[in-house]
Amino acid sequence: MASPSPNAVAAAPSAAPAKPSPRPSIWRTVLRDKIGMFGAVLVTLMLGAALLAQWIAPRNPTQINGRDRLQGPSATYLLGTDELGRDLLSRALYGAQVSLTVSITVVTFAALIGISIGVASGYFRGILDGVSMRVMDVLFAFPTILLALAVVSTLGTDTRNLIIALTIVYVPTFARISRGAAMSVSREVYVEAAKSVGVGHLRILLRYVLPNITAPIAVQITISLAYAILVESSLSYLGLGVQPPAASWGSMLASGKVHMERSLWPSLVPGMFIVITVLGFNLLGDALRDSLDPRLRAAMR
Incomplete structure (x- = not known):
């Protein structure tokens, strides 16, 4: 079979037309999707609540008021109080800071x-691929919550160790997704052409591989944020996350369950915040998936 001329090979990388950034069309698609827009609004509200908690929280989240224990919603306490008379709205807002800070930090590092x-x-590929993927397989063999429990129990119960544990849990997911996408892109003609003319590996990775695998990674980030919030809340519920008196949705649920016969609000409020936040990230992730999938985007036109 005749080999391509050197001039044709050399021109291959530069001959490919520069692709415009997909971001404007992606976000237009998300904004046109009512469900995705709703998810974006929920996420924005929760992020705003976390960032502005110290200014919008009506009371000190750790202030104890023994006379106001287990009260329902009122003009004084908009969402009621817990078993120690602490304002549930204030604690939920500060709990948003904890959950979102932990989940965003974990997903970023992972x-x-x-x-x-x-x-x-x-x-x-080669030996690097074999060794690294076998390590990822070992981590994948453990259920998420069990692996997180094991790491936190070994390192100790504080926020830093919680972040380390959850990061270890979510690294294999991103490694698997990015490996499959990178393997597919590395077989493309333009990557082979770039290699043939001596373009360095680092430049190929930064210019050709990474920009073309952002779609599955972006979707996975939103999904991982939702699950990281659930796992963090689960560990805090078990007493292995953020420790009292700091406000945390999981610890609020744990303390509220004991008093459910007298008042539902100590459990209902943190549960409501968890549901809203996780729902928002999931809906936003679905909208991003639809807008980033070329087949779905073509069907929507």
Whole structure:
């Protein structure tokens, strides 16, 4: 079979037309999607509540008022009080700070580590791919909550160790997704052409591979944020997350369940905040998936 001329090969990378950034059309698609828009609004509200908690919270979240224990919603306490008379709205707002800070930090670190491992494995393959993926398989063998419990129990119960545990839990997911996407992209003609003319591996990864695997990663980030909130709340519920008297949705649920016969509000309020936040991230993730999938985007036109 005749080999392509050197001039044709050399021109291959530059001949490919520059693709315009997909962001404007992606966000237009999300904004046109009523469900996705609703999810974006929920996420924005929760992020705003977390960022502005110290200014919009009506009371000190750790202030104890023994005379006002287990009260329902009123003009004084908009969402009621817990078993120690602490304002539930204030504690829920500060709990949003904890849950969102932990989940965003965890997903950021897990994405950076997992994507680095996955892209390197999918692009270079060989021994690196074999060793790194076997390690990921070992981590995948454990259920998420069980692995997080094991790490937190070993390292100790504080916020830093909680972040480390959840990061370890979510690294394999990002590694697997980015590996598969990078392996597919690395087989494309433009990548092979770039290799043939001596373009460096780092430049190929940054210019050709990473920009073309952002779609599945973006969707996975939103989904992982939702699940990280659930896992963090679960660990706090079991007493292995953020420790009292700091406000945390999980610990609020744990303390409220004991008093459910007298008042539902100590359990209902944090549960409501968890549901709203997780629902928002899931709806936003679905909208991003639809807008980033070329087949779905073509069907919507």
